[in-house]
Amino acid sequence: MSQVKVIGIDLGKSTFHLIGHDFSGREMFRHKYSRSMLIDFLSIQDKTIIAMEACCGAHWLARKCKSFGHEVKLIPAQYVKPYVKSHKNDYIDADAIAEAATRPNMRFVSVKSEEAQLGIVIRRIRSGYIKERTACMNRIGSILLEFGLSFPRGHHQMKNLFQWIADQKELPPLLLGELTAQFEYYNQLNTWIKEQENKLLALNKENEVAKLLQTIPGVGPMTASCCISAVGSPQDFDNGRNFAAWLGLVPFQYSTGGKPRMLGISKRGNKELRELFIHAARAVMWRDNTAEKFFGTWLLDLKCRKPFNVALVALANKLARIAWSVMTTKKAFEVRV
Structure with missing residues (x-):
């Protein structure tokens, strides 16, 4: 077993399929385990590379493997697919995972x-x-x-629901x-939503990165919490441009034969x-004074030259790149005059 270089695990709800590769890429073993048997197996193995797809349950098992001293590699599922033979x-999936790693x-x-996973659950x-x-x-x-009344749109109208009904016409008691x-159910949902928001605030209260992210214009507790939860490590991205591309805030490129072709935003990622x-x-x-204060005339000129939504995505791209910089440098956003 000491010659095992990587173990590929195909994750399941109650069963897990493993394949071990040696340093030359040859298969050394294959096993099928339950969850408890898998933990027992990994706990007695020599330190090696454990590879899995980044899917449901992967992060919990990855933390467990790290506690046993293993090196864990989580791979996006779309990058494993080309290695499926x-x-x-x-077992073929586990073999592809081990090879891709x-x-x-x-x-x-x-x-x-x-903590990051708890934030995802709450949101x-x-x-x-x-x-x-x-x-x-x-x-x-x-x-x-159905009873001939057209109730006005919007949540702000709901608080006056029965007063509005009384002003219109009499309805059956039932x-x-x-x-x-x-x-009452609507009001209960409002209460639950507020409770979830308070839980997020409490979860990130002591998180310094969350406080720094909220110095960025437009970024509040919800966006800061999502940033921390979605990005395991900002060092996964070489620069802010890569982070924005991962979020899908850049044009989708379809170029061939030396002819570049840029389409709409890719909408990939989180x-x-x-x-x-x-x-x-x-x-x-929406606020020209705020836009000019933080981003100068660049944003105002862009609003004049481009459609509103195009300028909106361009600013979102810029905010994402700023967020990556804040998470990487651990420094608050500052306005440069």
Whole structure:
């Protein structure tokens, strides 16, 4: 076993398939384990490279392997696919993972900390509550529409729901009971959303990087928290341009035969973080005084020359590059006059 260079693990919910390669790339063993058996197996192995796809459950297992002294390499699933030979099964996938991990130019994903994963969980639950709240509001509007009432759009209208109904027409008591139940559920969702936001604030209260990120114009606690959770290590990116490209805030390139062709933004990478940077840019763009204060005439001239959304994405790209610099240098954003 001391000759094992890399162990590729194909992750599953309850079963895990392993293949070990020696230093010449030959297969040395293949095993199928349950979760508890896998932990026992890895705990007695000599220190080696453990390779996995960066998917569900990978970061927890990676931290476990690191505690045993192993070197862990997490690979994006799309980079493993070219190494899958012929048909697809769990052992072939594990073999492809082990081979991909040995490539000199392979790109890897940093292992996320437990705190970073907790931040992701809290934000996902909050996003679910927001979707349910919107669905509840639409449900109330559709019920009223069936009885000839067109309720005004927007969450700010919901607090005056029953006063608005009373001003319109009399409704059946049973219908009012149903609307009351939905309205109470809507208010409960608002409470839960606020609780999730407070949890995020408490989680990042002592995080210095989160405080530094919030010095960037338009970046608030939610964007800062998402940055810390999504980016395991800013050193994974050579520069801010690579970070912005990873987020999908650059044009998609389709060039061949020496003819460059740039399309719309690629929208690849972390969808949540890209969306938050877009919102951050929009918060800055709406206020000309703020835009000029932090970015000079560059942004105002861009707004005049280009459509609003084009300028918006350009500013989001700039904010992402600034965020990478702040995370790398551990220095607050400063306005250069």
